Amino acid sequence: MPGITREEVxxxxxxxxxxxxxEELDHFxxxxxxxxxxxxxxxxxxxxxVPPTSHPLPLTNVMRQDTVRPSLTAQQALSGAPAQEQQRFKVPQILGEEA
Known part of the structure; x- marks a missing residue:
């Protein structure tokens, strides 16, 4: 097999x-x-x-079933927030974007 030439690099x-x-041409x-x-x-x-594979070992989905469970209300979740706006956490602007 012919080698890669300097011109190709x-x-x-x-x-x-x-x-x-x-020197870099020769090295590369x-x-x-x-x-x-x-x-x-x-x-x-x-x-x-040899069949094509994406992983050497067989994999199965190990995620749990997605089920609805009781959780906090928006008011409970925001009760300890230092700032809130329109039922959301309000955080300082960090990217300099216009609001």
């Missing part, structure tokens, strides 16, 4: 709007070549008899 750098030195060419080699080895391992 320079082209990728231009596409990513990166200014790369000659070697790294990209190693990455492509690793991906090629993974492709060799996968066979048609």
């Amino acid at each position: 320079a082209h990728l750098g231009r596409l990513a709007r990166l200014e790369l030195s000659g 060419a070697g790294q990209l070549d190693d990455i492509i080699g690793a991906v090629a080895r993974v492709s060799e391992v996968a066979g048609e008899d």
Whole structure:
């Protein structure tokens, strides 16, 4: 398999709007070549008899049933709030947005 050339790395750098030195071109060419080699080895391992999976172990949904339960009223929830407005907690503005 031919290696990644400096010109290909320079082209990728231009596409990513990166200014790369000659030393960086050589360094990244070697790294990209190693990455492509690793991906090629993974492709060799996968066979048609191995089904595609998203997780190595079977998963089941472990969430509890969503049931309605008694809770605080809006008045009870807001009773200890330092500030409230229109039955909601009022907090200081932090992003400088217009209200």
